[in-house]
Amino acid sequence: MGKIYNDEESSLDFVKGKKIVVLGYGNQGRAWALNLRDSGLNVIVGLERKGNSWILAEKDGFEPKYINDAVKDADILIFLLPDMVQREVWEKSIMKNMKEGADMVFAHGFNIHYKLILPPKTSDVYMIAPKGPGNKVREYFEKGGGVPALIAVHQDISGNALNKALAIAKGIGATRPGVIETTFKEETETDLFGEQVILVGGISELMKNSFATLVSKGYQPEVAYFETINEMKMIVDLIYEKGLSGMLRAVSDTAKYGGITVGKDIIDEEVRKRMEKALTRIQNGEFANEWIEEYQRGMKTVKSNLNEVDNSLEEKIGKRLRDLILKGSPK
Numbered sequence: 001m002g003k004i005y006n007d008e009e010s011s012l013d014f015v016k017g018k019k020i021v022v023l024g025y026g027n028q029g030r031a032w033a034l035n036l037r038d039s040g041l042n043v044i045v046g047l048e049r050k051g052n053s054w055i056l057a058e059k060d061g062f063e064p065k066y067i068n069d070a071v072k073d074a075d076i077l078i079f080l081l082p083d084m085v086q087r088e089v090w091e092k093s094i095m096k097n098m099k100e101g102a103d104m105v106f107a108h109g110f111n112i113h114y115k116l117i118l119p120p121k122t123s124d125v126y127m128i129a130p131k132g133p134g135n136k137v138r139e140y141f142e143k144g145g146g147v148p149a150l151i152a153v154h155q156d157i158s159g160n161a162l163n164k165a166l167a168i169a170k171g172i173g174a175t176r177p178g179v180i181e182t183t184f185k186e187e188t189e190t191d192l193f194g195e196q197v198i199l200v201g202g203i204s205e206l207m208k209n210s211f212a213t214l215v216s217k218g219y220q221p222e223v224a225y226f227e228t229i230n231e232m233k234m235i236v237d238l239i240y241e242k243g244l245s246g247m248l249r250a251v252s253d254t255a256k257y258g259g260i261t262v263g264k265d266i267i268d269e270e271v272r273k274r275m276e277k278a279l280t281r282i283q284n285g286e287f288a289n290e291w292i293e294e295y296q297r298g299m300k301t302v303k304s305n306l307n308e309v310d311n312s313l314e315e316k317i318g319k320r321l322r323d324l325i326l327k328g329s330p331k
C-alpha cells in the first residue's frame with residue numbers, strides 16, 4: 001500500500017515567503033493561485049498576453065505579469081499552462097529568464113515524462129497532480145476540504161523537494177483528504193489512461209451510445225436523457241460515498257441482477273483488450289506523438305468533435321432539462 005500523507009505531515013514553512021509564480025490562469029491555475037494566496041503564500045500570476053485570463057486574474061485581485069518578467073526573480077515556477085503549450089512557453093519566455101535553481105513544479109507529468117521539457121540540472125523538479133478538475137480544487141478548498149492529489153519528485157537538488165511538494169499540496173488543500181507519493185511516469189501514464197478510457201472518453205461514449213440506442217428505437221429523448229446521462233451523477237455519488245458494493249446495495253435487486261449480468265456482456269473481453277491497447281500506446285509514446293501532431297496541425301479533431309457534441313440531440317435536450325434540474329436540486 002502506498003504512503004498517504006495527511007495535513008499534519010506537511011508544513012507550509014518550506015515555501016512560506018518564497019516568490020511563487022503560477023503560470024497560466026485557467027482551470028487549475030486560477031484554483032491554485034487563489035488557494036495558495038488564501039493559505040498565506042506569496043503568489044504572482046504569470047501570463048503570456050492580456051486576454052481573458054489576465055482580466056479574470058485582475059478581477060480576483062492579482063496583478064498579473066508577463067511570464068518573461070515574472071520568472072526573473074521567482075523561487076518557484078508552477079506550470080499550469082495547457083500541456084501542449086508548456087514547451088513553447090518554456091523555450092520562448094522561461095528558459096533564458098528564470099533564476100538559476102528556481103523550482104519547476106507541474107500538475108501533470110506529461111512534459112517531463114515525454115521529455116518535451118528538459119529541466120536544468122540546478123532545479124528541483126516536482127509535481128502535485130490533483131485528481132480532479134480545477135473548479136473542484138477551488139470549491140472543495142473553500143468548503144474546508146480539498147481534492148486529493150499525487151505528488152512526485154523528478155529532481156531533488158536541494159534535498160527538500162518532497163517537503164516542498166507537500167507544502168504546495170497543503171497550500172491548495174490536497175493534504176486535507178490526503179496525498180499519495182508516485183513517480184512522474186506512473187502519474188502520467190495512469191492519468192492519460194483514466195481520462196481516455198473511462199473519465200472523459202469511455203463514460204461519454206457509453207452515454208452517447210446508450211442515449212442513441214433508446215432514441216433510435218422510438219423512445220422520447222427526454223426520457224432517454226434522464227436515464228442514460230442525468231442519473232449517472234446520483235449513481236457515481238453513491239460509488240464516491242459508499243464504493244461499488246454500497247452502490248449495488250442501494251439499487252433494486254432487479255438492477256443488481258440486470259446490471260451484473262448485462263454489464264459484463266457489454267464491457268467484455270474485447271473491450272478489455274482495447275483498454276490494454278490504449279495503455280500500450282500511452283506507454284510507448286505513440287499517443288503523445290499523435291497528440292503533439294494534432295496540436296501542431298491546429299487541433300482540427302478536437303474542434304470538430306466539440307462542435308459535434310455541441311450540436312448533438314443529447315446536448316439540446318440536456319440544455320433544457322439541466323435548467324429545470326439544477327433549479328430543483330439541493331444547493
Ligand SMILES: NC(=O)C1=CN([C@@H]2O[C@H](COP(=O)(O)OP(=O)(O)OC[C@H]3O[C@@H](n4cnc5c(N)ncnc54)[C@H](O)[C@@H]3O)[C@@H](O)[C@H]2O)C=CC1
Nearest residue numbers: 024025026027028048053080081082083085107108133134
Ligand atoms: N483541467 C484540469 O482540471 C486538470 C489539469 N491538470 C493539468 O494542469 C495543467 C493546466 O491545465 P488546465 O488548467 O486544464 O489548462 P487551461 O487550458 O485551463 O489553462 C490554460 C491557461 O494557459 C493560458 N494559455 C493557453 N494557451 C496559451 C498559449 N498558447 N500561450 C500562453 N498561454 C496560454 C490560458 O490563457 C490559461 O490562462 C496541465 O498540465 C494539465 O494536464 C491536472 C489535473 C486536472
Ligand SMILES: CC(=O)[C@](C)(O)C(=O)O
Nearest residue numbers: 130131132133191195199
Ligand atoms: C481533470 C483531470 O484530472 C484530467 C481529466 O486528468 C484532466 O483534465 O487532464
Ligand SMILES: [Mg+2]
Nearest residue numbers: 130131132191
Ligand atoms: Mg487527471
Ligand SMILES: [Mg+2]
Nearest residue numbers: 108191192195
Ligand atoms: Mg489529465
